[in-house]
Amino acid sequence: MAKSIDISDLDIYYGDFLAVQGVNMTVKARSVTAFIGPSGCGKSTVLRSLNRMHEVIPGARVEGKVVVGGQSLYDEGVDPVAVRRQIGMVFQRPNPFPTMSIYENVLAGNRLNAKRMKKDEADSIVERSLKGANLWEEVKDRLGKPGMGLSGGQQQRLCIARAIAVEPQILLMDEPCSALDPISTSAIEDLIHELKDDYTIVIVTHNMQQAARVSEETAFFNLKATGEPGHLVEFNSTSQMFTNPDEEATEAYISGRFG
Amino acid sequence: MTTPTINRPSGGDRASLPLTTPQLPPIAPALSAGLAVGVAVLAGLLLSWSVVGMAVLAWLLAMVFLPTWSLLLEGRRKAVDRLVTALVWSTFALAMLPLLSLIWQVVAKGAPALSVEFFTYSMRNVIGEGGGIYHAIVGTFLITGLATLISVPIGVLAAIYLVEYSSEGKVAKAVTFLVDVMTGIPSIVAGLFAFALFVLIFGPGIRMGFGGSIALSVLMIPIVVRATEEMLKLVPDELREASYALGVPKWRTIVKVVLPTALSGIVTGITLAIARVAGETAPLLIIAGSATSLNWNPFSERMATLPVFIFSSITEQGRYPEAQTERAWGAALVLIIIVMALNLIARLIGRVFAPKTGR
Ligand SMILES: Nc1ncnc2c1ncn2[C@@H]1O[C@H](COP(=O)(O)OP(=O)(O)OP(=O)(O)O)[C@@H](O)[C@H]1O
Numbered sequence: 001m002a003k004s005i006d007i008s009d010l011d012i013y014y015g016d017f018l019a020v021q022g023v024n025m026t027v028k029a030r031s032v033t034a035f036i037g038p039s040g041c042g043k044s045t046v047l048r049s050l051n052r053m054h055e056v057i058p059g060a061r062v063e064g065k066v067v068v069g070g071q072s073l074y075d076e077g078v079d080p081v082a083v084r085r086q087i088g089m090v091f092q093r094p095n096p097f098p099t100m101s102i103y104e105n106v107l108a109g110n111r112l113n114a115k116r117m118k119k120d121e122a123d124s125i126v127e128r129s130l131k132g133a134n135l136w137e138e139v140k141d142r143l144g145k146p147g148m149g150l151s152g153g154q155q156q157r158l159c160i161a162r163a164i165a166v167e168p169q170i171l172l173m174d175e176p177c178s179a180l181d182p183i184s185t186s187a188i189e190d191l192i193h194e195l196k197d198d199y200t201i202v203i204v205t206h207n208m209q210q211a212a213r214v215s216e217e218t219a220f221f222n223l224k225a226t227g228e229p230g231h232l233v234e235f236n237s238t239s240q241m242f243t244n245p246d247e248e249a250t251e252a253y254i255s256g257r258f259g
Numbered sequence: 260m261t262t263p264t265i266n267r268p269s270g271g272d273r274a275s276l277p278l279t280t281p282q283l284p285p286i287a288p289a290l291s292a293g294l295a296v297g298v299a300v301l302a303g304l305l306l307s308w309s310v311v312g313m314a315v316l317a318w319l320l321a322m323v324f325l326p327t328w329s330l331l332l333e334g335r336r337k338a339v340d341r342l343v344t345a346l347v348w349s350t351f352a353l354a355m356l357p358l359l360s361l362i363w364q365v366v367a368k369g370a371p372a373l374s375v376e377f378f379t380y381s382m383r384n385v386i387g388e389g390g391g392i393y394h395a396i397v398g399t400f401l402i403t404g405l406a407t408l409i410s411v412p413i414g415v416l417a418a419i420y421l422v423e424y425s426s427e428g429k430v431a432k433a434v435t436f437l438v439d440v441m442t443g444i445p446s447i448v449a450g451l452f453a454f455a456l457f458v459l460i461f462g463p464g465i466r467m468g469f470g471g472s473i474a475l476s477v478l479m480i481p482i483v484v485r486a487t488e489e490m491l492k493l494v495p496d497e498l499r500e501a502s503y504a505l506g507v508p509k510w511r512t513i514v515k516v517v518l519p520t521a522l523s524g525i526v527t528g529i530t531l532a533i534a535r536v537a538g539e540t541a542p543l544l545i546i547a548g549s550a551t552s553l554n555w556n557p558f559s560e561r562m563a564t565l566p567v568f569i570f571s572s573i574t575e576q577g578r579y580p581e582a583q584t585e586r587a588w589g590a591a592l593v594l595i596i597i598v599m600a601l602n603l604i605a606r607l608i609g610r611v612f613a614p615k616t617g618r
């Protein structure tokens with residue numbers, strides 16, 4: 001089920017602005033890979049190019065190759081919709097659908113694609129996904145209420161539930177815990193641990209401890225200078241990254257010394 | 260690296276300001292207004308001025324009394340605040356004046372005309388007293404209803420194209436420009452357009468209610484496009500992205516996520532557009548004509564509508580001018596009630612369809 005991701009010579013543009021340059025890396029199947037780096041270095045941009053969400057922004061384009069499970073995502077004839085069905089995403093800011101209830105939000109991926117299912121099947125998907133996102137206990141009595149009525153952290157967990165409800169092969173998470181309290185955060189981390197048996201997970205985080213806790217491998221992105229495109233500085237196993245990184249810059253960033 | 264230095268105030272030598280200041284009593288505005296009116300009426304009576312003169316004087320005096328009083332007691336800042344507040348209130352009152360007097364006129368003159376007969380009879384074979392506007396109400400509803408049926412799909416789809424598909428290319432710019440131009444088309448020109456079109460198809464002298472619908476949709480489409488466009492733009496891109504990321508195709512995203520989110524605004528806009536064209540007279544006069552009897556078929560013969568009924572009642576008074584005038588005011592009242600009802604419905608719909616946020 002899970003697939004690996006091969007990225008080679010990836011350049012990512014917003015219009016004429018080259019945001020990220022020359023990324024080469026291989027994300028292993030059934031593992032957790034963390035993206036770390038200072039704000040604005042292009043972590044979200046790289047992440048969004050992995051399920052063809054980048055091109056949704058007008059003028060945005062990608063050069064280079066992203067190969068998922070042997071299939072090149074940016075080849076001609078590849079349907080971005082099909083790509084996104086297999087590669088789910090959780091965004092930096094929670095974005096539940098305002099017209100839908102909690103229940104409908106979780107099922108959105110199925111319902112919006114007009115997938116027919118029986119009531120008890122739907123119920124079990126909702127319960128499983130909400131439990132997976134550690135939200136079930138808080139909302140099980142008000143599944144019919146609007147998803148926007150939840151707190152920010154609850155909304156984020158609702159979005160995670162929504163993403164795993166469609167059982168993608170790869171799950172991309174852009175700072176999924178930035179709005180969460182420590183308890184929910186550790187629930188999400190537990191969830192990631194469970195999910196990685198079946199899924200390939202890429203997670204962007206600003207939290208070094210989190211990267212160290214959940215990931216097998218870590219990619220460190222940085223800007224050479226302000227105005228320059230972001231680039232991949234080091235890609236290594238997490239244990240090595242946090243104990244004995246190859247690059248001086250990585251060492252400096254992780255230990256909190258900049259520049 | 261330098262650590263930013265924070266400017267700290269130099270210890271306890273800052274005098275602490277008093278937190279309470281003298282204040283005018285809450286009835287001060289009413290008092291000064293009353294005083295101003297009293298003085299103005301007195302002066303007006305002595306100098307035998309008209310009511311308008313007294314009102315202007317009263318207003319001027321009130322504008323002087325309150326700020327001066329405030330300046331003496333409360334200080335400059337509050338005096339300016341009082342002056343500006345008073346100015347804002349008086350402009351508001353000035354704006355409301357024509358509206359209120361209009362409604363008052365229409366109600367006062369139109370209400371006596373209302374009766375069961377007025378709503379259930381047409382003007383067929385009526386000379387003098389009696390008769391009603393049933394035919395005109397039916398005509399207004401048929402013609403505006405058909406115009407809505409034509410304009411809403413075209414307008415909403417055009418707006419969807421502009422916001423969701425065009426990515427602001429040349430076609431989109433051209434469409435936007437044309438829509439802007441169309442917003443400014445005088446309604447009589449829309450009527451001429453429909454008339455010319457139908458003469459072209461059916462020969463000269465053609466009159467039918469449907470022609471009126473066409474003319475009204477020319478006026479309605481740009482309003483619907485604009486309203487829908489604004490509402491679609493308000494839907495955050497994050498929602499579209501959330502839907503795309505679930506592997507939902509674009510058209511489904513638009514139908515199931517974007518449109519429902521914007522629905523309340525779109526429906527409100529459409530209802531307001533209907534209200535706006537329901538009172539149009541000129542185009543209907545040209546192409547739908549006026550009639551005294553009921554006509555349920557918009558595709559043949561003349562069809563009466565409320566605005567045209569009002570127009571012809573006033574312009575063709577014949578031997579019974581009082582009866583004609585009274586019916587005109589009655590029809591005007593009914594038209595205003597219909598338009599107001601549409602506005603209310605728009606608000607209700609807006610509330611019902613609005614995205615829910617509560618628990
Ligand atoms: N929609 C956009 N249009 C143009 N430029 C953009 C857009 N989104 C991001 N950028 C630019 O791309 C670069 C990388 O942004 P990105 O959002 O990927 O950073 P990030 O590493 O995720 O930062 P953060 O940690 O703050 O989320 C930045 O210079 C940013 O200004």
Ligand SMILES: [Mg+2]
Nearest residue numbers: 043044092174
């Ligand atoms: Mg980001």
